[in-house]
Amino acid sequence: MRLRMPLLLTIPFVLLLNSDRVMVSTTMYGDTSGVRVVRATADSSLASEIQRWTREMTRGWNNAGAHTTGDSTTAARSVQRNSLGAADDVEATALDIVQHPLSLVTTYQWRERIRIEFLGNDKERAAAPLSSFEYRVTMPGTIRTVSPVSQNVSGRTATWALTADREEYTISATATAVRWDVIVILVYVLGYLTYRASSFLVRRARLRPRKI
Numbered sequence: 001m002r003l004r005m006p007l008l009l010t011i012p013f014v015l016l017l018n019s020d021r022v023m024v025s026t027t028m029y030g031d032t033s034g035v036r037v038v039r040a041t042a043d044s045s046l047a048s049e050i051q052r053w054t055r056e057m058t059r060g061w062n063n064a065g066a067h068t069t070g071d072s073t074t075a076a077r078s079v080q081r082n083s084l085g086a087a088d089d090v091e092a093t094a095l096d097i098v099q100h101p102l103s104l105v106t107t108y109q110w111r112e113r114i115r116i117e118f119l120g121n122d123k124e125r126a127a128a129p130l131s132s133f134e135y136r137v138t139m140p141g142t143i144r145t146v147s148p149v150s151q152n153v154s155g156r157t158a159t160w161a162l163t164a165d166r167e168e169y170t171i172s173a174t175a176t177a178v179r180w181d182v183i184v185i186l187v188y189v190l191g192y193l194t195y196r197a198s199s200f201l202v203r204r205a206r207l208r209p210r211k212i
Contacts, residue, residue, distance in 0.1 A: 141177030
């Protein structure tokens with residue numbers, strides 16, 4: 001059974017404030033399903049708090065476990081592969097030959113709203129510009145456009161380093177993948193038609209009366 005994703009990805013600011021690193025990673029597949037992983041690393045003394053905050057951020061997601069090494073702890077939350085477009089605040093679409101019959105590429109689109117949840121005290125407001133998290137999306141094709149501008153786009157993956165001085169972000173990306181299956185079929189059909197046409201011309205030349 002596929003799990004339904006939250007309507008809006010909400011990150012507790014207290015998680016960002018107390019973590020050395022917070023990473024949100026989404027992998028989208030060709031059928032617009034995907035896998036989401038959230039990973040937070042902090043001082044080992046905050047192990048239980050980190051697990052609680054990541055649970056609040058990812059209600060309904062399965063627990064990928066917590067790992068403590070020395071004075072550092074890492075809590076991860078993930079979901080099984082599911083439909084990324086199931087949430088109202090997520091857009092995950094694929095425009096292929098059905099929508100664009102003359103196109104030899106499939107265009108993938110991704111959009112998600114992210115909200116940072118503040119308590120509203122002075123300490124948070126002062127620390128917000130200094131707190132950040134990493135957001136990463138991997139598409140099923142080569143990424144062509146992103147918004148906002150990504151610090152790092154490499155092939156199918158775009159990575160953003162976002163600060164907490166904004167309460168909400170909208171992340172979007174488009175990617176394209178060549179429809180090699182369609183190209184192979186077209187090459188086969190073209191080759192077959194060329195073969196039939198050349199065979200017809202050869203037979204016709206053989207049957208043509210020769211001048212004496």
